[in-house]
Amino acid sequence: LGNATASLLQAHGFQVCGWSRSPRQLDGINTFAGADGLQPFLARSEFLVCLLPLTAETGAILDASLFARLPEGAVLIHVGRGRQLVPADLIAALDSGRLRGALLDVTPKEPLPPEDPLWRHSGVRITPHAASYALPDTAAETVAANIRRLAQGLPLEAVVDRERGY
Numbered sequence: 001l002g003n004a005t006a007s008l009l010q011a012h013g014f015q016v017c018g019w020s021r022s023p024r025q026l027d028g029i030n031t032f033a034g035a036d037g038l039q040p041f042l043a044r045s046e047f048l049v050c051l052l053p054l055t056a057e058t059g060a061i062l063d064a065s066l067f068a069r070l071p072e073g074a075v076l077i078h079v080g081r082g083r084q085l086v087p088a089d090l091i092a093a094l095d096s097g098r099l100r101g102a103l104l105d106v107t108p109k110e111p112l113p114p115e116d117p118l119w120r121h122s123g124v125r126i127t128p129h130a131a132s133y134a135l136p137d138t139a140a141e142t143v144a145a146n147i148r149r150l151a152q153g154l155p156l157e158a159v160v161d162r163e164r165g166y
Helices: 002-011 034-043 064-068 087-096 136-151
Strands: 017-020 030-033 047-050 074-078 099-104 124-126
Touching (some): 002 017, 017 034, 030 034, 064 087, 087 099
Parallel strands (some): 017 030, 047 074, 074 099, 099 124
């Protein structure tokens, strides 16, 4: 998801950089990796698009500490996993002007209760957890290909690595 999103944004003229847990090379995209790469990545992220998987390391990653390392007035676009966000820290960052806005496709509680302050905050827009869909035709092709690979004794593709958590 991250590679595809970065490439699409780059094709539309955005200056894109990316961060991941392990080093990656993407044509024309400045990439950062690991704990040492997070700060320089955040420092240049006027729009932070979170597409991270939920792991022990990424739970509650979108917190006051992370928001403080973004440029003042940055925007959060969160389409990763709901439990990566600390809502009270987001509201505080918006109220202080540290962030100027947030688009949330995922939240820690889904469905988000009607009384949740995120609904009422002027700096927050919420979409219905619809950032990505599996298309039946392509999903069926992937399943069928893996059944053939299994029958042939070949390793399966697109398999969750339980140690990594995704």
